Amino acid sequence: MISTSGIPQDLVERLGHASSIVVFTGAGVSAESGVPTFRGQDGLWQKYNAEDLATWQAFERDPRLVWSWYDYRRQIISGVDPNPGHAAIAKMAAVFDNVTVVTQNVDGLHDRAGSKNIVELHGNIWRARCTRELTVFDFRECPLSENPPLCKECGSMLRPDVVWYGEPLPMDAYERSHEVACTCDAMLVVGTSAQVRPAATLPLVAKHNGAFVVEINTHYTPISALIDTTLIGGAGEILPELLDLISACSDDSEDASGTAGGVKEHSGV
Ligand code: BV8
Numbered sequence: 001m002i003s004t005s006g007i008p009q010d011l012v013e014r015l016g017h018a019s020s021i022v023v024f025t026g027a028g029v030s031a032e033s034g035v036p037t038f039r040g041q042d043g044l045w046q047k048y049n050a051e052d053l054a055t056w057q058a059f060e061r062d063p064r065l066v067w068s069w070y071d072y073r074r075q076i077i078s079g080v081d082p083n084p085g086h087a088a089i090a091k092m093a094a095v096f097d098n099v100t101v102v103t104q105n106v107d108g109l110h111d112r113a114g115s116k117n118i119v120e121l122h123g124n125i126w127r128a129r130c131t132r133e134l135t136v137f138d139f140r141e142c143p144l145s146e147n148p149p150l151c152k153e154c155g156s157m158l159r160p161d162v163v164w165y166g167e168p169l170p171m172d173a174y175e176r177s178h179e180v181a182c183t184c185d186a187m188l189v190v191g192t193s194a195q196v197r198p199a200a201t202l203p204l205v206a207k208h209n210g211a212f213v214v215e216i217n218t219h220y221t222p223i224s225a226l227i228d229t230t231l232i233g234g235a236g237e238i239l240p241e242l243l244d245l246i247s248a249c250s251d252d253s254e255d256a257s258g259t260a261g262g263v264k265e266h267s268g269v
Contacts, residue, residue: 007242011229014212015242016249018185020098023089024177024202028191028217030109032083032236035076039193054164063148063157070160074125074142077107085190085235086113088243093117095247100184102177104192104199106162119177121169121199123162132156169198181205189215190235194223203227216242 015021027037037043048069052058059066082090090113092099101110101118106125110118128139130151139158141149149158163169177199181187187206194200203223207213213227216238224230231238 006233007231007238007245008229009245011214011231012242012245012249015186015214016246018096018212020180020184020186021092021096021100022177022180022184022187022202022206022211023092023099023101023190024181024187024192024199025089025101025103025105025110025190026192026194026199027105028193029085029089029103029235030080030083030105030107031191032085032234033080033109035080035107035109037191039195054162055166056164057166059159059164063159067144067148067160070125071142071144071147077109077125078142080109082109082113083236085237085239086110086115088239089190090114091243095243095250098184100176100180102180102202104196106160119173119180121163121173121177123160123170125160125162127161128158129161130154130156131159136161174198177202178205181211182209184211186212186214188239189213189217189223189227190239191217192221194221 027035031037053066053069086109089101089110093116099117101115103110103118103120104122106120106123108124108126126138126140127136128149129136130153132154133151133156135151135153139149150156151158181202182205184206187203189203192200194203200223203213203215204226207227215221215224215227215230216233216235217230218232218234220230220232231242
């Protein structure tokens with residue numbers, strides 16, 4: 001049976017039997033909030049060259065330019081809200097026993113939507129790091145009053161607490177994301193072009209370890225042929241309907257067996 005948006009019932013039932021699920025997200029999950037994606041026709045990178053902005057070398061060469069790009073993005077993000085896709089992901093905690101959100105995004109919208117178990121692979125645009133003391137702290141001044149912003153403790157330049165190209169991912173975040181990719185029953189891959197590594201390897205790690213991997217994207221990507229299935233459409237439309245279908249599927253199986261079936265098994269204690 002196919003739902004109104006074309007979500008196959010067997011996919012719903014397969015997800016409905018998952019106990020632990022990873023939701024792996026990219027910029028596409030925030031697109032319907034009004035945050036520009038990185039690639040694609042109106043992507044951020046279309047106007048700028050990644051190497052000119054999101055690398056340590058670019059920052060050393062021209063910190064004011066790099067900070068003006070982040071200031072521009074912070075002003076966009078400060079004016080938007082989580083969309084129904086973020087909200088549906090947050091509600092999954094009530095449906096599955098274990099939900100981990102592994103995001104490449106730095107916009108903080110999963111946290112604002114109420115998701116709890118979040119792994120930020122590429123940092124967070126609302127934190128800054130002192131380039132001398134390496135201290136990290138919340139930094140929400142928007143727009144910037146000075147460019148580049150300086151550390152109040154030592155006067156050194158601050159940098160955004162994000163992972164630039166050529167920089168390693170935070171070890172704890174990457175190890176945690178790899179661990180849940182290896183052990184989850186299912187992974188939803190939402191709104192990523194699957195081009196940035198090592199993040200883009202996580203869906204293949206999950207698939208290799210036996211997880212049911214479903215991609216949700218407006219377009220096919222380089223991993224579409226390597227995972228179980230791709231639902232083509234907007235995350236803000238597909239995710240709420242998918243969650244409703246899984247919840248209904250779970251209710252039906254409870255009614256049929258008189259016990260908690262499918263997802264969110266309740267311990268007998
Ligand atoms: C590292 C933080 C090593 C900063 C970001 C050649 C081959 C392979 C790899 C490499 C290579 N050359 C270099 C590398 C490594 C490089 C890399 O992968 N480059 C790529 C571009 C080829 N990776 C790195 O440098 C990483 N570090 O490798 O370090 C190392 C190890 C030890 C010691 C020293 C060094 C670090 C990468 C992190 C870079 N930082 N962000 C900032 O944000 O300013 S990455 C940046 O891209 C964002 O985080 C973004 O999230 C991420 C990935 O992009 P997507 O999220 O996928 O976004 P994109 O726009 O591309 O796609 C959006 C998708 O959504 C599309 O598919 C679209 O169809 C879809 N969509 C749109 N609307 C919707 C939608 N889907 C659903 N609904 C919608 N409504």
